[in-house]
Amino acid sequence: MADEIPQPGHEPERPPSRRERARAATIEEIKQTALRLMREQGTTDFRFSDIARLMGMTAPALYRYFADRDELLTELIVDAYNDLGEAVAEARDQIPVDDPGGRFAAVAHSYRRWAREEPQRFALILGMPVPGYHAPEEGPTTEAARRAMAQLKSLFYEATQAGLLRRPMLADDDASIARMLAEHHEAKDLPIDGPPVAPETFQAMLHCWASLHGFTCLESYGHLDWMPGELRDAIFESSIRLIAKVAGLPEPGLLTLPGDD
Amino acid sequence: MADEIPQPGHEPERPPSRRERARAATIEEIKQTALRLMREQGTTDFRFSDIARLMGMTAPALYRYFADRDELLTELIVDAYNDLGEAVAEARDQIPVDDPGGRFAAVAHSYRRWAREEPQRFALILGMPVPGYHAPEEGPTTEAARRAMAQLKSLFYEATQAGLLRRPMLADDDASIARMLAEHHEAKDLPIDGPPVAPETFQAMLHCWASLHGFTCLESYGHLDWMPGELRDAIFESSIRLIAKVAGLPEPGLLTLPGDD
DNA sequence: TCGTGTTTGTTATGTCGAGTAACAGTTCTA
DNA sequence: TAGAACTGTTACTCGACATAACAAACACGA
Numbered sequence: 142m143a144d145e146i147p148q149p150g151h152e153p154e155r156p157p158s159r160r161e162r163a164r165a166a167t168i169e170e171i172k173q174t175a176l177r178l179m180r181e182q183g184t185t186d187f188r189f190s191d192i193a194r195l196m197g198m199t200a201p202a203l204y205r206y207f208a209d210r211d212e213l214l215t216e217l218i219v220d221a222y223n224d225l226g227e228a229v230a231e232a233r234d235q236i237p238v239d240d241p242g243g244r245f246a247a248v249a250h251s252y253r254r255w256a257r258e259e260p261q262r263f264a265l266i267l268g269m270p271v272p273g274y275h276a277p278e279e280g281p282t283t284e285a286a287r288r289a290m291a292q293l294k295s296l297f298y299e300a301t302q303a304g305l306l307r308r309p310m311l312a313d314d315d316a317s318i319a320r321m322l323a324e325h326h327e328a329k330d331l332p333i334d335g336p337p338v339a340p341e342t343f344q345a346m347l348h349c350w351a352s353l354h355g356f357t358c359l360e361s362y363g364h365l366d367w368m369p370g371e372l373r374d375a376i377f378e379s380s381i382r383l384i385a386k387v388a389g390l391p392e393p394g395l396l397t398l399p400g401d402d
Numbered sequence: 403m404a405d406e407i408p409q410p411g412h413e414p415e416r417p418p419s420r421r422e423r424a425r426a427a428t429i430e431e432i433k434q435t436a437l438r439l440m441r442e443q444g445t446t447d448f449r450f451s452d453i454a455r456l457m458g459m460t461a462p463a464l465y466r467y468f469a470d471r472d473e474l475l476t477e478l479i480v481d482a483y484n485d486l487g488e489a490v491a492e493a494r495d496q497i498p499v500d501d502p503g504g505r506f507a508a509v510a511h512s513y514r515r516w517a518r519e520e521p522q523r524f525a526l527i528l529g530m531p532v533p534g535y536h537a538p539e540e541g542p543t544t545e546a547a548r549r550a551m552a553q554l555k556s557l558f559y560e561a562t563q564a565g566l567l568r569r570p571m572l573a574d575d576d577a578s579i580a581r582m583l584a585e586h587h588e589a590k591d592l593p594i595d596g597p598p599v600a601p602e603t604f605q606a607m608l609h610c611w612a613s614l615h616g617f618t619c620l621e622s623y624g625h626l627d628w629m630p631g632e633l634r635d636a637i638f639e640s641s642i643r644l645i646a647k648v649a650g651l652p653e654p655g656l657l658t659l660p661g662d663d
Numbered sequence: 664t665c666g667t668g669t670t671t672g673t674t675a676t677g678t679c680g681a682g683t684a685a686c687a688g689t690t691c692t693a
Numbered sequence: 694t695a696g697a698a699c700t701g702t703t704a705c706t707c708g709a710c711a712t713a714a715c716a717a718a719c720a721c722g723a
Contacts, residue, residue: 160670160720167671190709202672204711267623268529286625312643321633348641352609355616362528364547372582380609382573387648421691421699428700451680463701465682 168206170196172217179261185268214265221262222285228255229292241300242385242393248293249353249381256361263361267354290350297346298338300390309345309389318344345388352384429467431457433478440522446529475526482523483546489516490553502561503646503654509554510614510642517622524622528615551611558607559599561651570606570650579605606649613645 157165174195178187189210193200207213232251236243256263266286300306319340338346356377359365365373385393418426435456439448450471454461468474493512497504517524527547561567583601599607617638620626626634646654 158720164670188709189711199673200709201674201711201713205671210710264529267619267625268525310644310648312640312647318633318636318640321630321636325630325633344637344640347637348613348644351616351620351641352613353616354620355612355614355618357616358528358619359612359615364528369582369586372579372586375579375582376605376608379573379579379605380612383571383609383648386573387571387644419691425699449680450682460702461680462682462684462703466700470682 164206171203171206171213172220175213175217176262180259183261185261185265217262218265219285221259221266222289224259224262225252225255225266226285226289226292228252229289233292233296236394238299239303239305240391240394241296241303241305242390244296244300244393245349245385245388245390246381246393248296249377249384252353253357253360253377256357260361263357267358268362293350294338294346297342301338301342305391306342307389307391309341309348310387311341311344342389349384349388352380356380425467432464432467432474433481436474436478437523441520444522446522446525478523479526480546482520482527483550485520485523486513486516486527487546487550487553490550494553494557497655499560500564500566501652501655502557502564502566503651505557505561505654506610506646506649506651507642507654509557510638510645513614514618514621514638517618521622524618528619529623554611555599555607558603558649562599562603566652567603568650568652570602570609571648572602572605603650610645610649613641617641 171192174192175187177195178191179185189203190200193203203213207216228251229248232247233244236247238244297306322340322343360373360377368376382393432453435453436448438456439452440446450464451461454464464474468477489512490509493508494505497508499505558567580601583604621634621638629637643654
């Protein structure tokens with residue numbers, strides 16, 4: 142009785158059985174249905190009973206797959222991080238490595254587009270989560286966030302390696318920042334994977350992220366709705382170029398960004 | 403029976419009666435209690451029953467003051483907008499008008515400080531609101547948001563008038579943006595009160611807001627928690643100076659920002 | 664093929680919070 | 694002081710989360 146319980150985390154790698162595939166499919170359907178509800182209702186909330194009804198089931202059946210609402214939410218958050226990270230990485234990798242300016246533009250556009258297309262999922266990961274939800278401390282969500290942010294960093298790292306990154310424009314003496322960053326690079330407690338970058342590069346990267354994220358947040362939550370879309374697009378494009386220039390990235394090659402409407 | 407219902411919105415101006423004062427005090431206590439609960443629980447959610455319990459009342463009594471949860475939330479949102487706007491305006495006005503760089507720094511610091519001190523209220527206005535809540539279209543929240551943003555604009559307007567604003571650094575040719583902005587200034591459908599500013603100034607202002615907001619959002623929702631506070635402060639300060647420089651604002655006078663920790 | 668244990672669904676039920684109804688005490692005002 | 698308005702109460706409905714107990718389908722070894 143006692144050792145029948147499988148220890149989660151290091152299951153032996155065997156081919157998934159028929160039942161396991163069915164279970165995985167159901168889990169996926171539950172998540173997709175939850176996302177559909179969020180999209181239709183425009184919130185980050187959903188009801189178990191609604192999910193069950195749309196799936197032709199009763200609500201308690203869902204508890205066979207998720208212990209509670211929080212567990213489902215956590216999975217959705219992790220998926221959203223991964224999805225955003227993948228979307229950004231894919232857009233980035235469609236631009237040649239020797240055009241880091243273009244790569245950053247692609248990252249920025251895909252970040253914005255993802256947020257516009259999935260405002261609820263965007264709110265899920267970068268807004269304040271659903272009331273009553275408490276993310277597991279240092280859990281999978283933190284891990285996924287770390288990975289997503291690494292996408293941006295690798296861009297700067299590659300640019301540095303290729304010698305395509307000018308010194309970023311910085312406000313003034315940043316000796317203290319450089320020192321603090323160096324200390325923490327040594328202590329290796331920065332959450333970004335991969336090799337280290339120069340302090341001023343790191344700072345430029347963070348500035349890029351914050352500016353990009355700020356515009357995206359404002360737009361995604363409707364705070365820029367008073368601007369016509371055409372104007373928003375133009376201002377975003379201009380802002381991104383400005384940010385890139387300030388961060389020391391070269392001018393992007395003039396090309397149509399893939400998938401940019 | 404029919405015409406007993408008072409039409410909301412144009413009540414005659416008489417001195418508040420004893421009862422009206424008591425009612426206003428109760429409404430205020432309800433709001434404060436809701437805020438206290440939000441702060442204690444770290445969410446934008448609250449339970450009517452909890453509010454009532456903390457006030458020594460029963461839950462249904464609250465419906466004498468607010469028709470439902472949404473109505474209370476709307477008031478809290480409006481209050482938050484006004485509060486943030488006031489905090490920002492106050493910080494700004496403690497710096498002389500002839501130091502627009504310093505004024506912007508003060509605005510930025512107070513914006514950030516407010517968000518850090520009241521992350522729940524910040525989420526309430528600039529994040530995705532509580533599930534199930536639907537803001538009244540073009541209602542008081544929109545109005546309050548408009549006013550709050552006008553605080554930033556007036557800073558740039560004053561700087562322009564005083565001839566202290568250099569031409570902002572822009573990415574490249576922005577003729578189309580200038581044209582679109584000019585059209586919308588003529589159409590007067592921009593949400594910002596007060597006299598118009600030049601298109602490039604407007605663009606710079608928006609860039610300032612987005613960058614400031616981005617950093618603030620990331621920090622307020624804990625996405626920068628991996629940085630020690632000292633480093634966050636330094637990077638924020640540096641970023642703000644950079645943004646100001648890029649926007650064409652002069653270097654701020656070296657002074658201790660009021661209330662800055 | 665059969666029987667047993669696991670998985671996945673069901674219905675019935677408990678709990679809790681939003682919101683309403685009916686009623687009671689208090690305060691204002693004519 | 695009587696009636697109207699206001700503000701609170703208790704009792705109740707409703708809907709959602711979550712659990713318990715049970716039933717059907719499935720997997721698999723003898």
